[in-house]
Amino acid sequence: MLHQYYPSLPHDVNCPYHPVSAVDFMPRERLRALQLHRLQATVAYEYERVPLFRKRCEERGVRPEHIKTLEDIKLLPFMKKTDLRDEYPLGLRAAPNSEIARYHCSSGTTGKPICIANTMDDILVWQNGVMRCLAMYGIRAEDTLQVSYGYGLFTGGLGAHYGGEGLGCTVLPTSAGNTDRQLMLMRDLDVTAIACTPSYFLRLMDEAQKKGIDFRRDTKLRHGVFGAEPWTKAMRDKIEQVAGIVAHDIYGLTEISGPGVAGDCSFRTGLHIWEDHFYPEIIDPETLEPLPDGETGELVFTTIDRRGMPMIRYRTRDLTRLHAEPCPCGRTMRVMDRISARSDDMLIVHGVNLFPSQVETGLLSVPEVLPHYQIVLTPTETMDLLEIKVEVTPESFSDNVAHLENLRKRVFAAVKSIIGLSPKITLVEPNTLPRSEGKIKRVVDNRPKA
Amino acid sequence: MTIKQLSIFIENKPGRLAKVCRMLSGAGVNTTTLSLADTREFGIVRLMAREWERALETLKADGIAVTASDVAAVEVPDRPGGMAHVLDVLDAAGANIEYNYAFSLMPQGKAVLVFRFTDTEKAVAALEAAGVKTLGPRELFG
Ligand SMILES: [Zn+2]
Numbered sequence: 139m140l141h142q143y144y145p146s147l148p149h150d151v152n153c154p155y156h157p158v159s160a161v162d163f164m165p166r167e168r169l170r171a172l173q174l175h176r177l178q179a180t181v182a183y184e185y186e187r188v189p190l191f192r193k194r195c196e197e198r199g200v201r202p203e204h205i206k207t208l209e210d211i212k213l214l215p216f217m218k219k220t221d222l223r224d225e226y227p228l229g230l231r232a233a234p235n236s237e238i239a240r241y242h243c244s245s246g247t248t249g250k251p252i253c254i255a256n257t258m259d260d261i262l263v264w265q266n267g268v269m270r271c272l273a274m275y276g277i278r279a280e281d282t283l284q285v286s287y288g289y290g291l292f293t294g295g296l297g298a299h300y301g302g303e304g305l306g307c308t309v310l311p312t313s314a315g316n317t318d319r320q321l322m323l324m325r326d327l328d329v330t331a332i333a334c335t336p337s338y339f340l341r342l343m344d345e346a347q348k349k350g351i352d353f354r355r356d357t358k359l360r361h362g363v364f365g366a367e368p369w370t371k372a373m374r375d376k377i378e379q380v381a382g383i384v385a386h387d388i389y390g391l392t393e394i395s396g397p398g399v400a401g402d403c404s405f406r407t408g409l410h411i412w413e414d415h416f417y418p419e420i421i422d423p424e425t426l427e428p429l430p431d432g433e434t435g436e437l438v439f440t441t442i443d444r445r446g447m448p449m450i451r452y453r454t455r456d457l458t459r460l461h462a463e464p465c466p467c468g469r470t471m472r473v474m475d476r477i478s479a480r481s482d483d484m485l486i487v488h489g490v491n492l493f494p495s496q497v498e499t500g501l502l503s504v505p506e507v508l509p510h511y512q513i514v515l516t517p518t519e520t521m522d523l524l525e526i527k528v529e530v531t532p533e534s535f536s537d538n539v540a541h542l543e544n545l546r547k548r549v550f551a552a553v554k555s556i557i558g559l560s561p562k563i564t565l566v567e568p569n570t571l572p573r574s575e576g577k578i579k580r581v582v583d584n585r586p587k588a
Numbered sequence: 589m590t591i592k593q594l595s596i597f598i599e600n601k602p603g604r605l606a607k608v609c610r611m612l613s614g615a616g617v618n619t620t621t622l623s624l625a626d627t628r629e630f631g632i633v634r635l636m637a638r639e640w641e642r643a644l645e646t647l648k649a650d651g652i653a654v655t656a657s658d659v660a661a662v663e664v665p666d667r668p669g670g671m672a673h674v675l676d677v678l679d680a681a682g683a684n685i686e687y688n689y690a691f692s693l694m695p696q697g698k699a700v701l702v703f704r705f706t707d708t709e710k711a712v713a714a715l716e717a718a719g720v721k722t723l724g725p726r727e728l729f730g
Binding site for chain 1: 593595597598599604625626627629630632634648649651652653654655657686687704
């Protein structure tokens, strides 16, 4: 049976007359007409202004007027992250500098960063996406939102900030870092909602525990708005259990705007995509053919009303599926499965596909373990060694060697049952796995690059 | 009588034990005894100190995995068969020993045996009823 997850739901959380949420409930035919109108305008705009796009269309013999239905989008060429790198810094910019309001950049793990140019309208669309997510979560003007995403070139901080302000919340812009001060302000200012990465929240949970702070007893925190990295359902359950808050999922990416492209409603059927701005497709990553709703493949977005740097059929590398059936909350915007794996994160070990999220799910099935782990791949004479380092936590630490050995065996069994490989499990001291901005580097691959 | 013992998780790597010791001495903690139970990959440092509360706070604040537990310290009787008597008493009481270790208490050099029981209260009661003396903080820390 479907049920709603929120502890005390504002009466208008799924109401088509809520001023921020109303558009979420637009009838499908009108939505499709709007999407087509916006798509046609964006394609014509991009064709006229971005040489790379025009060249690729010409190679395919496609002209803007060929887009007569939404399905015709499949005629258009794809964009990839490498295009943004190759065209660094502003080769894909479509509007003159006088119209650009703000840049955001994301550093790649390799080579050059990518740079996104936003007009003021683009920023307002982005803000609207975040506001609609927060409203859907049941966050209201009465709430105080602590924004513990990093502020700056990264879209997390400013995205959540302006979304919160737009909705009328009181915003506390702590940015990431300085966990002591975060916890102090959270209590002193009666913070009711926090926006940060799920792994940073785990860090706050650790720190709170060390200081004897109980989120339920000592804070007014009720909502967590978590995104910017894939996280598993098991991690969500853990956060909700320990901190006594509702852990909401927010999805987005800098290339498309930032957080607030999609979010989950109170029925948790997946994430509603704000497809009046961000038109989604699912494709087969091998053949590049569009897949019907219900089938899993790579998520592709077209920003149908962006002007600074429109993205047309941008391949996200995220694997998910779109739901064909409507959500009981009444929103007409399609739902996608929550994303717990990026195709970029996939490792191939001993010929088997391995996602860090699978390791995480296995670890979290052991009650006293927190997902503070790192996967290390090391070549040896015979076979690659798959090692999983797991930090011992004060809860999992017992003063008995046999208990620790037993913990190690249970972790091994739990992970093995999911990944089908036999990892070496190493228990390490707390807070010793290297972190950056509160995130543990999940994979260290020492194998020579093929 | 029981005594507070701190147990600390360390990886079995060079310098880890030294780091813990440095932190403790930096906090002004004098450890009366320190023992190490280890496997190939990790170890558990067990220690007793008069300033155990300060030691616990210092280590916790630094994010070290540490727990405090109650253990029983028994002075090894200075006569033949004395130790066997202690073990018989425990056996008869059905006390489950999780582990034990010995150290010698300075300056007299008395041998002390430390027991961690599954049910500490029950085991200590049995020892005391049989006339085996368990040491308290005063005897251990002077
Ligand atoms: Zn819904």
